[in-house]
Amino acid sequence: MAISATIVDIRGKAYEPIYEELLFENKTVGENLVAFEDDVKANTIVTSASVTVNMQAYTSGAPTSSGTLTTADVAITPVKVMYYQEFDPNTLRASRFNRTMKAGAWNTASSEFEKVVLGLYGRKISYDAEAKWWNNALAATQTAVAALTPGAGQAAVGAAEQTYVAAVTAGQFDGLVTRMIYNNGALGTRIKVAGTTITASNIKTEYDKVYAAIPALVLANKDEPCRIYAPYSHIQFINQFNNVATNYKDVFVVTGLGTPNQKVTFYGLEVVFVPLPENCIIAAIPSHLLWATDLISDINYMEMNKIANNRDDMFVKHVFTIFAHVSNQAMNVLYLG
Amino acid sequence: MSQSRYKFAPHTPTHVLTGFAENSVGLLVNDAKAVKGLAVFGVQAGVLTEDKLTDPIAEWLLTKDEFKEFIIKKEKGDK
Numbered sequence: 131m132a133i134s135a136t137i138v139d140i141r142g143k144a145y146e147p148i149y150e151e152l153l154f155e156n157k158t159v160g161e162n163l164v165a166f167e168d169d170v171k172a173n174t175i176v177t178s179a180s181v182t183v184n185m186q187a188y189t190s191g192a193p194t195s196s197g198t199l200t201t202a203d204v205a206i207t208p209v210k211v212m213y214y215q216e217f218d219p220n221t222l223r224a225s226r227f228n229r230t231m232k233a234g235a236w237n238t239a240s241s242e243f244e245k246v247v248l249g250l251y252g253r254k255i256s257y258d259a260e261a262k263w264w265n266n267a268l269a270a271t272q273t274a275v276a277a278l279t280p281g282a283g284q285a286a287v288g289a290a291e292q293t294y295v296a297a298v299t300a301g302q303f304d305g306l307v308t309r310m311i312y313n314n315g316a317l318g319t320r321i322k323v324a325g326t327t328i329t330a331s332n333i334k335t336e337y338d339k340v341y342a343a344i345p346a347l348v349l350a351n352k353d354e355p356c357r358i359y360a361p362y363s364h365i366q367f368i369n370q371f372n373n374v375a376t377n378y379k380d381v382f383v384v385t386g387l388g389t390p391n392q393k394v395t396f397y398g399l400e401v402v403f404v405p406l407p408e409n410c411i412i413a414a415i416p417s418h419l420l421w422a423t424d425l426i427s428d429i430n431y432m433e434m435n436k437i438a439n440n441r442d443d444m445f446v447k448h449v450f451t452i453f454a455h456v457s458n459q460a461m462n463v464l465y466l467g
Numbered sequence: 468m469s470q471s472r473y474k475f476a477p478h479t480p481t482h483v484l485t486g487f488a489e490n491s492v493g494l495l496v497n498d499a500k501a502v503k504g505l506a507v508f509g510v511q512a513g514v515l516t517e518d519k520l521t522d523p524i525a526e527w528l529l530t531k532d533e534f535k536e537f538i539i540k541k542e543k544g545d546k
Contacts, residue, residue: 261511265511265512265513272519276519276521279523280523280527289523289524289526289527290527292521292523292524292527293507293508293515293524293527293528294507294508294512296515296519296520296521296524297504297505297506297507297508297512297513297514297515297519298512298513299484299513299514327531327532327533361509361511363509405511406512407508407509407511407512408508408509408511408512409508410508410512466508
């Protein structure tokens with residue numbers, strides 16, 4: 131058990147900044163890009179409701195009941211997950227980190243190491259949770275989806291969808307894209323759009339397919355506008371598309387490019403960039419995509435301590451719960467190609 | 468092994484995946500493993516390995532210019 135460190139014994143100075151691994155921020159949580167339901171310990175019921183009405187001829191006699199009042203309950207129990215690693219700070223005794231160790235042979239804790247390396251570790255866990263919330267699949271779900279017969283229609287799993295689920299590294303719960311494809315033991319009722327490999331040249335054509343598939347009812351909903359969720363690479367394709375002189379510039383409207391206020395819209399719908407798979411686009415009202423957990427801030431809570439009182443090596447541990455749920459499935463578009 | 472009539476070509480790329488593997492006792496270092504397969508939807512969405520290859524998946528990959536070179540038919544004697 132040791133820190134994997136390439137150490138140069140410190141003699142003179144150390145360049146102050148430590149080059150950290152570059153990470154995407156967890157924007158899904160940080161910017162509330164989907165709906166969050168916290169305080170979910172276990173077995174929380176999420177209900178989708180729909181009704182049909184039927185106008186009929188008036189009769190003064192006995193009326194005939196017509197129409198439906200439908201509710202669908204789903205019990206959600208977020209999956210409890212953990213990240214845990216052990217380390218021996220004594221490994222760093224000769225390194226640059228010894229400058230922030232207190233005097234005394236007992237003291238090997240480095241505030242610089244804790245701030246930079248363990249800080250990075252915490253952020254990586256936050257990003258990993260986000261990436262898995264979008265892209266993940268239980269091994270059992272992979273087996274179930276692999277057993278389906280693919281086809282072109284809405285009632286069949288798409289070949290691209292089946293390939294996606296097969297390719298995802300099996301994890302502790304089904305991520306959102308997987309849940310759109312398969313949930314509650316059956317094929318999801320998402321609006322399926324067969325896609326292709328998206329490039330800067332065809333990105334407008336492919337987004338048009340998604341836009342055309344969004345139910346007009348969803349687009350007309352002013353209470354909560356529909357959003358387009360796209361992988362990070364699409365901002366590059368969009369900028370390249372807009373840089374072609376002959377392309378219309380009012381299709382993808384990009385404001386504040388490269389600034390924290392950057393905003394991208396497509397036909398007026400906000401496009402947000404998240405860790406989706408390549409060649410995948412989701413169009414949905416944000417509250418239809420639910421991140422269920424016990425406490426959202428758990429994701430940032432790290433416990434670090436000695437492994438035992440008679441030992442000097444340490445552990446770092448994260449524990450939180452997480453679950454992806456899709457409601458009103460038939461109103462959400464999934465493009466995959 | 469998969470029951471598919473197809474397999475990966477010998478020049479199919481290898482990807483190094485990192486993750487928190489079980490029984491890891493390293494410190495702050497994710498375990499890495501080399502995996503032969505296709506990152507069809509980008510590495511963030513995993514790598515399709517040969518054991519997950521089915522006929523419909525292989526036939527769909529054959530329609531994609533960037534992947535069709537990696538899909539070949541099994542020969543007699545292949546498992």
